[in-house]
Amino acid sequence: MQTDELISRLSQDVPPVRRVTPPMQAALRWLAMALGVVAAVVLLSGFRHDLEQRLMLMHEQVNLLAALATGAAAAVAAFHLALPDRSDRWALLPLPFAAFWVSGLGWGCIAEFIERGWPALRVSFGCMSFIIGFGVPLTLGMLWMTRHAARIRPGPVAALAGLAAAALASVGLSLVHHLEAAAMVLIWHGGSVLLVMLFSRIWGKRAMRAMDA
Amino acid sequence: MSCAALLRAGSLPAGPARPAGMTLDGHVADPRLAQEQRWGGLLAAAQTGDARAYDTLLREVTPRLRQLARARIRDAAEVEDAVQDALMTIHALRHTYDPMRPFGPWVTTIATRRAIDRLRRRGRGAGRESNLDDLPESAASVAPVAEDRIVARNLRDAVAELPESQRTALRLAKLEDLSLAEASARSGLSVGALKVATHRAMRSLRRRFGVGGEGEDRADR
Numbered sequence: 441m442q443t444d445e446l447i448s449r450l451s452q453d454v455p456p457v458r459r460v461t462p463p464m465q466a467a468l469r470w471l472a473m474a475l476g477v478v479a480a481v482v483l484l485s486g487f488r489h490d491l492e493q494r495l496m497l498m499h500e501q502v503n504l505l506a507a508l509a510t511g512a513a514a515a516v517a518a519f520h521l522a523l524p525d526r527s528d529r530w531a532l533l534p535l536p537f538a539a540f541w542v543s544g545l546g547w548g549c550i551a552e553f554i555e556r557g558w559p560a561l562r563v564s565f566g567c568m569s570f571i572i573g574f575g576v577p578l579t580l581g582m583l584w585m586t587r588h589a590a591r592i593r594p595g596p597v598a599a600l601a602g603l604a605a606a607a608l609a610s611v612g613l614s615l616v617h618h619l620e621a622a623a624m625v626l627i628w629h630g631g632s633v634l635l636v637m638l639f640s641r642i643w644g645k646r647a648m649r650a651m652d653a
Numbered sequence: 654m655s656c657a658a659l660l661r662a663g664s665l666p667a668g669p670a671r672p673a674g675m676t677l678d679g680h681v682a683d684p685r686l687a688q689e690q691r692w693g694g695l696l697a698a699a700q701t702g703d704a705r706a707y708d709t710l711l712r713e714v715t716p717r718l719r720q721l722a723r724a725r726i727r728d729a730a731e732v733e734d735a736v737q738d739a740l741m742t743i744h745a746l747r748h749t750y751d752p753m754r755p756f757g758p759w760v761t762t763i764a765t766r767r768a769i770d771r772l773r774r775r776g777r778g779a780g781r782e783s784n785l786d787d788l789p790e791s792a793a794s795v796a797p798v799a800e801d802r803i804v805a806r807n808l809r810d811a812v813a814e815l816p817e818s819q820r821t822a823l824r825l826a827k828l829e830d831l832s833l834a835e836a837s838a839r840s841g842l843s844v845g846a847l848k849v850a851t852h853r854a855m856r857s858l859r860r861r862f863g864v865g866g867e868g869e870d871r872a873d874r
Contacts, residue, residue: 443715443733443736443737443740444712446737446740446741447708447711447712447715447740448708450707450711450740450741450744451704451705451707451708451711452704453704454699454702454703454704454707455702456700456701456702457700457747457748458748459700459748459749459750459751460748460749462751522749523749523751523759524746524749524750524758524759524760524762524763524766525750525751525754525755525758525759525762526758588745588746588748588749591742591745591746591763591766592746592762592763592766593766
């Protein structure tokens with residue numbers, strides 16, 4: 441088919457289309473939905489017994505806020521990056537927050553190590569299943585909302601969607617589940633978030649294409 | 654907004670902010686910017702169902718798409734394929750354009766992505782292809798045929814998804830037309846393994862494309 445013929449075919453039937461929701465608005469919608477889901481689970485599971493004491497600690501507050509900021513920034517970045525006319529540099533938006541979050545957890549590990557030696561590490565698959573269990577559906581929700589990115593930047597958008605969803609799930613988990621060692625938080629929270637992000641980076645492209653078909 | 658209305662000078666929808674290059678009286682000094690602004694208006698009209706505006710836009714923007722594809726691809730037929738891919742992407746993503754924003758970056762990203770995709774596919778297939786386009790006698794026969802391209806692309810994708818051993822066997826035995834002994838020497842696979850791999854590759858391609866003919870898939874040519 442010649443290009444002229446293709447143009448004629450494409451412009452033969454052009455039904456009106458509804459424009460995509462502006463990215464900030466879409467991000468806020470998704471964040472409201474995600475926070476609603478996580479809050480409902482937190483309320484149903486009940487807060488951890490030592491939440492009040494933990495929230496009095498500055499580093500706990502900072503870690504929690506950093507995780508929340510990472511999730512929110514990743515969501516905003518994903519919705520912007522899903523549009524063709526936005527800069528690739530939107531992908532960098534969550535990096536400072538994520539770096540701050542991870543470094544906060546890392547600092548906690550070092551402080552603990554100096555204070556009482558290497559803390560006993562336990563396996564905590566509960567944390568992992570919570571983050572994956574809530575991270576994956578929330579990621580799929582965002583992939584559905586950004587499915588038009590399948591033809592433009594599916595990989596980065598999917599990775600950011602995974603990061604946003606898993607970071608918010610991690611915030612929820614911090615409110616319901618007690619992990620005594622910062623190293624445990626780093627390994628199980630951080631590791632699970634990374635896992636959801638990687639899953640999404642690898643499989644998200646295919647999911648978006650299927651949703652966009 | 655109709656196409657005719659847009660074609661009249663100064664009938665472009667005004668954005669909330671004055672874009673770079675626009676003077677205070679609304680006149681756009683930079684012709685490139687003025688053109689992009691006009692295209693943005695045409696696409697905004699197309700979003701409401703104005704087929705004439707859409708046709709005008711696609712025809713006017715095609716040279717720009719070609720220019721963007723040529724910046725990355727040298728082969729003329731591949732350039733045209735990338736242009737057609739970009740047109741189809743514009744069609745699929747026309748709802749993502751925000752008329753309040755400049756049209757240039759929107760269309761540039763689409764054209765660039767499609768050109769990169771073409772290059773990647775080309776890179777993947779380069780080892781198995783000869784560049785016929787370099788031959789002068791083939792210059793007149795490179796008119797792009799969309800259906801053929803889609804079939805070829807599907808076939809390339811299907812071959813790319815085959816296991817490595819089947820791909821190698823298929824390339825040597827079917828595409829390079831080597832005898833089993835030569836193919837075996839080249840690949841390091843035994844003649845038996847080559848036969849099995851070629852047979853499996855053909856069977857899986859036939860199954861995928863719904864082609865029958867059990868008698869054709871014999872590898873022991």
